[in-house]
Amino acid sequence: MRTEQARPIRLSDYRAPDWLVDTVHLDVALHPTRTRVKARLALRPNPQAAGPAPLVLDGDELTPLSVGVDGVALPESAYAATPDGLTIPQPPAGPFVLEVETEIDPSANTKLMGLYRSSGNYCTQCEAEGFRRITYFPDRPDVMAVYTTRIEADRDEAPVLLGNGNPVERGEVPGTNRHYAVWHDPFPKPCYLFALVGGRLAARRTGFTTMSGRAVELAVYVEPGKEDRAGYALEALERSMRWDEQAFGREYDLDVFNIVAVADFNMGAMENKGLNIFNDKYVLASPETATDADFAHIEAVIAHEYFHNWTGNRITCRDWFQLCLKEGLTVFRDQEFSSDMRSRPVKRIADVRVLRGHQFVEDAGPLAHPVRPETYREINNFYTATVYEKGAEVVRMLKTLLGPDRFRAGMDLYFARHDGRAATIEEFVACFAEAGGADLTQFMLWYAQAGTPELAVTRRYDAQAGTLSLDIAQVVPPTPGQPTKSPMVIPLVLGLVGPDGADVPPVLRGHGPVERGVLVLTRPAETFVLEGLPGRVVPSLNRGFSAPVKIKADLGSDDLRFLATHDSDPFNRWQAVQTLASEILIGNVAVIRAGGGVRHDGGLVHALAAVLADERLEPAFVAQVLSIPSEGDIARDIGRDVDPEAIWLARHALRRAIGNDLAPTLRVLYDRLRDDAPYSPDAASAGRRSLRNVCLDLLAAPGHPGAIGLAAAQYAEADNMTDRMAALGTLSLHDTAEREEALADFADRFREDPLVIDKWFALQAMIPDAGTLARVQRLTAHPAFSLGNPNRVRALLGSFAQANHTQFNRADGAGYDFVAEMVTTLDGRNPQVAARLMTAFRSWRALEPGRRDKARATLERVAARPSLSRDLADIVERSLGER
Structure with a gap:
């Protein structure tokens, strides 16, 4: 473990790589503790670099075995190789081939980054900086190369060998029980997209014909x-591929697309080219083991990675x-896909719940940062709700500002102009400015400024003139490192609901509709x-x-009840x-803290x-309306001096x-x-089950024995995990x-x-x-933990903390x-998971x-620990830094 803090990496310090890699040939001989990796890198000086430069490659816990140039072994005096890097002070002046052999121990790799072995299978995770744990390399996303990978393993241990791209060769290793497979990816990619898998795996397969008639x-x-539980994922993949052709004109480009499911993985999934690891x-998923939410998440994550x-x-x-150029944009795309596959209003509500519950917080x-941060110390800590969820909202605002046709033209231009390249936010936004004929200079502040904009809206109605004036003020609050902010471009979609409950088209004085x-x-x-x-x-x-902002408007309770009954916009009806x-x-929290009784x-x-009486509404939407703000929602709205117990x-x-x-209405609906x-x-x-289970939860909320018995009966009689888990949750x-x-x-049924x-x-x-704390402490000693x-870890410790x-x-x-205490123990084994748990x-x-004082004291004790x-x-x- 490192005891020093990494030096800050700054966007302003970016410089092009000194060396480029055209092709990579890897020969990976898998072994539980002594995997050997032979790499041949076709290198050339970057014409954009300042001039001749040493070759400096990244490494992490590598054991170097040999180094050669153009087929000739280098003497040890000609290079410096350590576990953390390889430097050749005086490389050849022109293009050359570097040959490096390293040894790694996949079984000891508890960080689950790079190549690791878990549950008997080998797999990789290279984003963000895991490839350097496999071989020495310029481990940065702007170095893109064409990869060919030969994977060799014991046939009994790993009968399945998978890599990026298309399979080109398979065979036996003479005189051994070992076999090999060669995979070639014809599309240049950064090393973080490299992947291989070896193990005892079974497959569920199908075929897909692309819009141009290619078979995949x-x-x-x-x-x-477990093949019978992979069918839904495979169907979701087919739906994703067809949707991307129809919605964005994007066709898949390889002959195969493989997904591998592994039990030990730091993330949800990884989009490695042609070989997604999940x-x-x-x-x-199956009805007996997965909830409706699980099925929806599988569909969304499959789509996201595709x-x-x-x-x-x-x-x-x-x-x-x-x-955010890849993550925020792709989250937007998977949200649109799920909206088309399911219910757009319900999906929008669900996405905003996530945004407010995680990104607004x-x-x-103290962890606030812009969608595109200016600096970082550890990139693994910037896979955040801001990059993903707020990043998606920024893309959505582009579509709102430009309209669907000009937005699609901007996306088409982006794909055409930057295919095969490593791009920037400026280049992305420039495509929309050009295709949409818009000045998006000020819009770029959404990528540069942290904080959630706050709008104050005041109405002035003139009955005689038949006008409504909306006075709108915006402010972006200070965040760490950004005490003052500039005003943002905010696309605010407006509706006007007339006295009869019907929409009135908004007409702006001097501008028309x-x-x-x-x-x-x-x-x-x-x-x-x-x-x-x-x-x-x-x-x-x-x-x-339409914009990820907080709004304080002078709408009274009567106005809100009117909108809840009549607003044609489902989101704002829910809102x-x-x-x-x-x-x-919030009023009752204050009363409770003052020692009074709650008001009804x-x-x-x-x-x-x-x-509930509006039979035109989707059951899934009604379920969302009946789900009142969470404890986290209330804490966020209170903002300061939060008392979780009172909430x-x-x-x-x-x-x-x-x-x-x-109760009477809920019970009738539950039975119906x-x-x-x-x-x-x-x-x-799924929507009908969702509403029925919300009814059950509210019926049981007062604690009446009859309702508790109803939940117990549903648990016992359920024929699917959704109803069983909902009853158990109640x-x-x-x-x-x-x-x-x-x-x-x-526990006994599903052990x-x-x-x-x-x-x-x-x-x-x-x-x-x-x-519960004592319960959780006992569960850390459970044989299954x-x-x-x-x-x-996320299930037990993450659920408790977050x-x-x-x-x-x-x-x-x-x-x-x-x-x-659990985080610091985990840190020695898996720092990435430990750090994410600490964001609680x-x-x-x-x-x-x-x-607040107790939380600060705990943070200070952790900070004082050696060898974090x-x-x-x-x-x-x-977390302890400036406010």
Whole structure:
């Protein structure tokens, strides 16, 4: 482990590589502890470089065996090779071939970066800087080369050998039990997209014909015996490929596309060219073991990694500061895909919930950074909600500003102009400026400024003139390193709802009808005067969440109830109910902290009843409306001096009130939505189950024995994991015998299925009881728990630290101390997972003084530990850094 902090890497210091690599030939002889890698790199000086330069290649924990140039071994005096790098001070002046042999130990690679062996299988993870753990290389994304890989292994240990690109040769190694496979990828790629897999795997296969008539073989590789749980992933891949052809004109370019599911993986999945490696939780699914949410996540992640083939692989990032160029853009693409496959309104609500629950919190804390950061110490720590989720919102704003046709023209230009290159944000945005005929100079601030813009909206209605004036002021709050901000370009989609509940087309005085309803804010304060109104209208602001901003508008409770009943924009109809509930909850938090009793607001229940009575609405949408703001949502809206215990009490009281007041309606709906047909993960069926299970949860919220019995009966009778898990989740919130009986049954019923047992660990970690910390501590000693499996760590420790707001933020600080101790233990094994777990402390400054002091003390103790990894030290330092 390193004891020093890595020096900052700055965007302003970028310089082109001194050497380029045209081709890479790798010969990888797999062995559990002594894998040998022979690399032949065709190098040439970069004509854009300043002049002759030494050859400096990256390494990480490598054992060098030999170094040669153009077939001649170099004397040791001609180079310097260490585990962390290879330098040739005086390389040949022109193109040459470097030959390097290294040895690595895949079984000892607990970081799960580079080439590692887990559960008997070999696999790789090279993003962001893992390739240097395989061989010496200029490990940066702007060095793109054509790869040919020969993989050799013991046939009994690894009968399946997979690589990037197309298979070109297979054979036996004479006189041994070993065999080999050769793979060639004809498309230049950066080394972070390199992949290989070797192991005992079974495949589920199908074929796909592209829009130009090319045949492609598709396969999903899993552990033998699990092929029947890979069918949905394979179907999702086919849907993704067809959608990308139709929506973006992008056709797949190789003869094969392989997905491999592995149990031990630091990330969700990786888009390596032609060989996507997945965490098996995003591949394996059956009605008995996966929930509707699991099926939806599998479809989305399969699509995301496939879409990277063009947005990330064919066009990659010039440097890691441009990470959002592939991730934010591809998240936008997978969101659009899921919206088309399922329900666009429900998907939009779900995406905004994630954005607010993770990215808005990140923007408001010490880990805030721009979508394109200016500096970093450890790039692994910048795979964040800001880069992914806010990055997607920035792309969505481009589409809102330009309209769908000009946006598509900009994407087409980007693909045509930058295919096969490593691009920058400036080059990406320039394509839209050119294709859309727009000046996007100010828009670039979305990539440069951190923080969530806040809008204040005030109305002035003139009945005599039939006008409505909207005074809108924007401010971007200070964030670490950015105390002052410039005004942003904000596309605000506006609707006007008339007295009869119908939309009134917005007409801007002096400009005419508002094109596509988009008001464009560019200054700190602006006034928009809307004319020709038939009477008093209620503005529906930021429809479809057209911009990732916070809005404070002078809309009263009556206005919000009106929008909740009549707004034609589903997102804002949902938002109106959320705002009503949030105002009640925040008021009750203050009352609870002052020692008073909570108030009950019948207006919210009336709004919910109106939504329940509207039979035109999708069940999945109604389920979203009935799901009141989370504890994290309330904490974010309060912003300062947060008391998680008071928030939980206020939310618990509101759920009880809703459950009591709407009990008859909820019970009728629960019974009516019962479905005796065979399980299907389709969107409509999933929506009905979602609403039915929300009804069950609210019915049980008051704790009535009959409702608890109803949940217990659903758990026992369920024929699918969605209904079983929903019932168990409801029971988990009530300290009853039924809860413990169901938890014990679940553990016994699914003890042989690791992915399902992850659900069992996670659910217990999220129970908001005072005894949960002790429960979680006991579970760390459970035979099924292992710090070596990232999924298990995230399920138990991640769920406790990031989803259990009351118990992680215990007033005595014991939750902080427990998580910190587990993180520092994990850091010696897997720094990347440890660092991500530590981000649970990202909101500590917003807590009330007692908890804030305890969280700071815990962070300071971790910071004082010797030998922290760069990953963990970076997170702790930034968490403790400037405000």
